[in-house]
Amino acid sequence: MKWQTLRKALFGAALTASIALLAACGNSTTSKTSGTFKDDLVTKDTLTIGLEGTYKPYSYRENNKLVGFEVDLGKAVAKQMGVKAEFKPTKWDSLIAGLGAGKFDLVLNNITQSPERAKSYLFSDVYTYSHYVLISPTSKPITKIADIKGKKLGESTGSDNAIVAKKYGATVVPVENFTTDLQMIKDGRIDANINAAPSWYAYKADHATKGLTMTELPSSEVAPAKVSGLLNKKSTKLQKRVNKALKVLRKNGTLKQLSMKYFGADITK
Incomplete structure (x- = not known):
């Protein structure tokens, strides 16, 4: 009788331990797969943005300071995301390669969407249209x-x-x-x-x-380009967060204001 009681006790303890272990494994898996957009960032709490810095009015230097439409846009997006923006001026032919190499989180450089780029990268929502x-x-x-x-x-x-x-x-x-x-x-x-x-x-x-x-050039001959930010293919959480920020900036009028400031027209639609 005592042996049966002991055996039941041991079995119960083993069962409890197994359940606890499975729960721990489940929590571990959940924590790895959930995460936030910050897991995609190159540098903690920083949105690292690649751009040329020589392409007025998108990004250029004025009195040795980096300014322009996409500079202000990058700052506004980062603010909406609760992180700081850091810009990495880079020559055009190295921008896309730099993104692939993990040097940037996002490229803002008047880049248009194309099927070829979509094979290797993610696009943000459109923020301007370029005739x-x-x-x-x-x-x-x-x-x-x-x-x-x-x-x-x-x-x-x-x-x-x-x-x-x-x-x-x-x-x-x-x-x-x-x-x-x-x-x-x-x-x-x-x-x-x-x-x-x-x-x-x-x-x-x-x-x-x-x-x-x-x-x-007439739109009927050459369709206006859809301009978006470019992200790494794996940065799906970051893409969603950037898109959320862009939606807010479009809705509250910031996107249009920046367009009028640098282009004298609303090119966001």
């Missing part, structure tokens, strides 16, 4: 997208502008920035440049454009 323009010399104007076939166009390597130029048969000459593009057109070293309309208007506000002709 294309064709810039050429006044002496030899090119006013139709079909006419760039066989022409030399200066574009940033791997940019959306370069993709459009190649699609319509142009020979792309690698050029690092918009200002250099325009000077090369004036000098006759390239035939034209395809770019975002906001970039042209921002440049025109501060620089002489004599000798240059700008033609807005």
Whole structure:
């Protein structure tokens, strides 16, 4: 009788221990899979943002200070998320590679959505729409997208502008920035440049454009690009949190205010 009582007691203790162990394992699994967007950050409590810093009005230096539409946007997104923003100015051809290498959490650099990029990266929600323009010399104007076939166009390597130029048969000459593009057109070293309309208007506000002709490309020929932030494929929690912040900024008018400040127009729709 005593042995049966002891055996029951031992069995009960073993059962209790097993249940406790299973519960602990369950809690451990839950904690690993739940987490928050902060688990995706490169640096604790910091949203590390990659951008060029030479692309006015998106991001550029003024009095040695980094400013611009996407700089202010990055700060506003980070504030909504309860973290600080840290910017890493990087040349265009190293931005995407840097994101893949884990140097940034997010790239804000007038990047448009494309099926090719979607294979390797995540997009945030759209925050602006970018209509294309064709810039050429006044002496030899090119006013139709079909006419760039066989022409030399200066574009940033791997940019959306370069993709459009190649699609319509142009020979792309690698050029690092918009200002250099325009000077090369004036000098006759390239035939034209395809770019975002906001970039042209921002440049025109501060620089002489004599000798240059700008033609807005109809949406029916070249669809406006959807501009989004770019994130690592694994950063799904961060993507959701960034999108939540963008929704708030769109709803409370911040996104439109920033657009009007830097472009003089609402390009968020």
